[in-house]
Amino acid sequence: MLTFTPSGIYCPPGGFYIDPWKPVEKAVITHAHSDHARWGSNHYLCHPDTAPLLHLRLGPVDVQSLDWGEQLDINGVRVSLHPAGHIIGSSQVRVEHKGEVWVVSGDYKVVPDGISGPFEPVSCHHFITESTFGLPIYQWEDQEIIYQQIRQWVLDNQAAGYSSVLLAYSLGKAQRVISCLAPLQQPIYAHGAIANVQETLIQAGWNLTPVARVPVEPNRNQLKGSIVVAPPSADGSSWLKKFGPVKVAVCSGWMQVRGNARRRNVDAGFVLSDHADWNGLKTAVKATGASAVYVTHGFQAAFSRYLTEQGIEAQEIQTDYGTEEQE
Structure with a gap:
């Protein structure tokens, strides 16, 4: 058929x-x-x-x-x-x-x-x-275990003076990462592609955590130590310079394979897949x-x-x- x-x-x-x-x-x-x-x-x-x-x-x-x-x-x-x-x-x-x-x-x-x-x-x-x-x-750990690892990574980065940039697909993965970060009760900044999706879903009636769009020209210290969610395409771009010293993590099922985070030249990899x-x-x-x-x-x-x-x-x-x- x-x-x-x-x-x-x-x-x-x-x-x-x-x-x-x-x-x-x-x-x-x-x-x-x-x-x-x-x-x-x-x-x-x-x-x-x-x-x-x-x-x-x-x-x-x-x-x-x-x-x-x-x-x-x-x-x-x-x-x-x-x-x-x-x-x-x-x-x-x-x-x-x-x-x-x-x-x-x-x-x-x-x-x-x-x-x-x-x-x-x-x-x-x-x-x-x-x-x-x-x-x-490819066998996933419990989601809450991964969420705890992500939150602890962010807190450790902040203690060391770094902003935390989490790379996640703008539709699907990003909503999960934002939900994971919400308990930290801190502003969550988002790349425009992710902010557009989040706002569309909230306007459609979804009870999701609002995000802050990254300012075009932020104050020098405004984004220092911040939490940022961005699509994979932002990796290695000049856009990341807005946040001062950064640590970058990829949220993907591909991180299940040891060495993928290193090959991607990022600081951490979290095994989170849709x-x-x-x-x-x-x-x-x-x-x-x-x-x-x-x-x-x-x-x-x-x-x-x-x-x-x-x-x-x-x-x-x-x-x-x-x-x-x-x-």
């Missing part, structure tokens, strides 16, 4: 695409990250929490919203969205036609982060899954009960081979979706 085309994942009987990477007539969007929600399509369908983020990133596009679990008939194909737990508004797409059910996971994680909502397994015959961290080495780890991927696939699994971006070869060894028909699919830190 779903096919893989040069424009993206296509449903021929429904006449729509799911997270297309080229402009199409009808696009069903799992979430608002730029590799899954791209500009140029004529009509977009997504969860209501994703809609304001699409408008922020794509401008005045035509967006229709569909609540989780609500069904929509598109040319005889029943479409519904279900929580993916990746970021705010992230959804899996369930497609049913003539008794056959497919589910497209988008990006997901199975452990709740306190913001994005819990992942919901959806039974299906065919499951299209990501595999960003589809190797056994994607499922190895065990999470296995748990999600098993919960669907799918007899056929299609493995997309990430470690497709390793994860599909593992599934095949478990007696599940699995194959690798090449897509244009990005990795965790691509913006």
Whole structure:
């Protein structure tokens, strides 16, 4: 029922695409990250929490919203969205036609982060899954342990006279990092890209911690010892000079591998990911009960081979979706 085309994942009987990477007539969007929600399509369908983020990133596009679990008939194909737990508004797409059910996971994680909502397994015959961290080495620690490490790192930096710059993807990861830092009860400065997302979500009704935009020309001592959240693209830029002496940390699942922080030339790395780890991927696939699994971006070869060894028909699919830190 779903096919893989040069424009993206296509449903021929429904006449729509799911997270297309080229402009199409009808696009069903799992979430608002730029590799899954791209500009140029004529009509977009997504969860209501994703809609304001699409408008922020794509401008005045035509967006229709569909609540989780609500069904929509598109040319005889029943479409519904279900929580993916990746970021705010992230959804899996369930497609049913003539008794056959497919589910497209988008990006997901199975452990709740306190913001994005819990992942919901959806039974299906065919499951299209990501595999960003589809190797056994990627197994996440409890979120609160990582949060405590981040807060202590910030306090240690301040005691030594440094500002703390935490690099985190502007949509999803940044909201978690800001939530982590809120208990310190100090101003949290944010790069404009992150401030825009945070303000959009607050205006949409989310009870999130407000951030302060970094002044264009700050007072010499205004930002000394401050807490700053910025996207990975800010790393190594002259923009960091605003904060005086700084320590820089990357918040990413890639920090699970020893040496990645050193290779990135940053002072610290915190293992914080918006994607499922190895065990999470296995748990999600098993919960669907799918007899056929299609493995997309990430470690497709390793994860599909593992599934095949478990007696599940699995194959690798090449897509244009990005990795965790691509913006």
